[in-house]
Amino acid sequence: MQSTPFIRSRFLIVAALALPAFALIAGCKSSPATSANANTGGEIATDDAALAARVKAALAADPQLKPLPVSVATYRGVVQLSGYADSEVQIQKALAVARSVPGVQSVSNELHLRPQ
Numbered sequence: 001m002q003s004t005p006f007i008r009s010r011f012l013i014v015a016a017l018a019l020p021a022f023a024l025i026a027g028c029k030s031s032p033a034t035s036a037n038a039n040t041g042g043e044i045a046t047d048d049a050a051l052a053a054r055v056k057a058a059l060a061a062d063p064q065l066k067p068l069p070v071s072v073a074t075y076r077g078v079v080q081l082s083g084y085a086d087s088e089v090q091i092q093k094a095l096a097v098a099r100s101v102p103g104v105q106s107v108s109n110e111l112h113l114r115p116q
Contacts, residue, residue, distance in 0.1 A: 047077075051077065051103045052072045052074045052079070055074070055097075055098050059094060059097055065093060065094050068083060068085055068094070070082070070083040070111065077104060078108060079098050079101075079108065081108070086113070095107055
């Protein structure tokens with residue numbers, strides 16, 4: 001059996017090495033995002049979803065555009081319309097309607113004429 005002073009000295013050595021290791025590990029712990037940063041990302045996503053919904057509603061409110069299979073995607077106020085239309089006039093009208101919705105920064109046109 002080993003003597004008590006030997007065990008005590010081993011314990012002190014282990015404690016002396018472990019304490020700085022725990023301090024370093026605790027220093028590497030990630031901190032939560034600030035509320036301003038977290039809210040900004042969430043607000044942009046919410047605003048984009050709301051903007052897409054307003055653009056879809058505006059397109060659906062127009063009788064000429066309602067039956068068209070048009071997808072609406074938004075990112076930071078940029079609206080992308082994709083799908084098919086029967087004529088170039090419908091494409092231009094869909095772009096004009098999307099641009100007229102408040103909050104739209106720009107409109108990306110990915111609308112194509114349906115193959116005849």
